[in-house]
Amino acid sequence: MALRDRPLSANRVAIITLWLLTALVICLCLGISFGAGHVALTDLLPGNSLNSVERAILYEVRLPRVLIAGLLGGALTVAGVVFQALLRNPLADPYVLGVSGGASIGGVVAITLGLGTVAGGLGSMIVPACAFLGALGTLLLIEMIATVDGRLTVYTVLLTGVIFNAFAAALIYFIQSIASLQQLHEIVFYLMGRIPSLGHEALGVFAIAILLGTGALVAMSRDYNALSLGEEGAMHLGVDVERVKRRTFILGSLLTGLSVAMGGLIGFVGLVVPHMLRMMIGPDHRILLPAAFLGGGAFLVLADLFARLVLAPNELPVGVVTALIGGPFFLYLLRTRSRIYGI
Amino acid sequence: MLSPAIGEMLGALGLLDRVVGIGQFGPWPGTIARLPVVGGYNDPNIEQVLTLDADLVLNADSQAAMSAHRRLRAMGIEVMALDSATYEGVFRSLKILGEKFDRRTAAERITARIRGQIAEVGRLAKHLDKKRVVFVVGRDPIYVAGPGSHVDRLIRLAGGENVAGDMIAPYRQISLEAILERRPEVIIDSSDNGRDALRGRHHGAWGQWLFLPAVRDNRVYWIDPSQLVIPGIRLAHMARLMGKLIHPKVFGEPDAQDFEKLTIADDGTSR
Known part of the structure; x- marks a missing residue:
């Protein structure tokens, strides 16, 4: 994945960003416009009046849902890009470093203890909160194990993460084997990945956290370009490699932990959308990272729209759709753009 | 066994x-x-x-x-x-x-x-106005009982119309907005996941949607799924309970026992 240096003109950045921003806005509008209910964005035009059901569907159901899908897709893709850069491994995805396993354990334990409550408001945030605590605990544990002589060794991080995920999966199977049938059902759907329904306050907090994390990672995009030359090469370019590695691991893990806590394990987005974008716009992280947030968001909003529409009013699990759309599209890109990609 | x-x-x-x-x-x-x-x-x-x-x-x-x-x-x-x-x-x-x-x-x-x-139960319910009913088995994502489930059959028997009657399988994930648009008059939610304290007659998470007839008329019920979801010898009891939930004026109001965790007596009945 060595970076072929091509000067990045401000013009090109502007064009690509504008292009992806437009795509995201179009996807968001489509997402709000269509659904199982019979109300569309055009009903907001003057001359039409909405009744209370239509208003609720647009503002309370669809609007939060597309925004959450956009944030989740953006966060997972950004985490995918930085983990691929950190580990210098094209197979890395947000779930590879173990934090997702920790979040899953937190969520599953909360469900099994019956901490999730049917009451609305803050009660519905107990399971995600436990999942996020699980992610934080795992993050600390892995950092402790992988830090040798004050340095974070990338191989140890990767190994620890993979082993921890295997351990987490076993622990979850154990919990499943002693849970009641009803809880089993809830656990399976929690882990399968879905776009959660959040209240406006929770959505606001979630959005701020995701945007802050993404912003901090985007700010390091020059360092990731240097890191593609290897740790030593980056050091020669004057990059504080230790700091970049540690920050990337922590911030990427926080983004992932937050995403898994909210949406479960939505597969494919964080692994493949980064590659799609690299094939389309090149590997320069200065443009790749903002593009990952916008493009990943647009991708998941669109996938969720499919999941809601194909068999409406039946809904499909969104992870199924991300893989069904993303898989063939990725192979198509690989076939037509692989020379540019340098594989 | x-x-x-x-x-x-x-x-x-x-x-x-x-x-x-x-x-x-x-x-x-x-x-x-x-x-x-x-x-x-x-x-x-x-x-x-x-x-x-x-x-x-x-x-x-x-x-x-x-x-x-x-x-x-x-x-x-x-x-x-x-x-x-x-x-x-x-x-x-x-x-x-x-x-x-x-x-x-x-x-x-x-x-x-x-x-x-x-x-x-069918005879008593036959000439009553059909109430729009939704039976929830899981939330986030919302899962409901659709056609082909025995719950759907109980709903229709007891004078109800399943608002999820057009799902493609007995138990399916449904769009929340589809439920809202169909304005159920009775919501029976069995997604409590074993939390005893939450069962009974109250809005719970549905209270957010004030325009729903079920919420307006205080007709949201939280029950132990075992009461209605697993068919068996208690089918008649289930039919009567469904009648109480959908048409309390005819079948009587549901009482505290109907919301308790299900216990099975040695003769296979629940009382």
């Missing part, structure tokens, strides 16, 4: 004294609830069956358990896989059990009684 619905049937036929082991997922009649567990209905534990020296394994006709059933049969243990998940299946299974254990008359009597009681 691995399926709770079959446990109820054996109770009603007075056969509980012959049971030596039960399945992982209950509820079970009191006298057998403490017997050794021999696996779930999907994965019978062959070693445990052998340890208990059972002559006969009664299980649901689960696909996942088929290879275990084959292996048990190969070891000379009789296995009966009974359909207890559908309405007619319950009566067929009762008949099979009656013949197997020489309780034919009892089985016929029970079948006739249940059918009679169900028909009575």
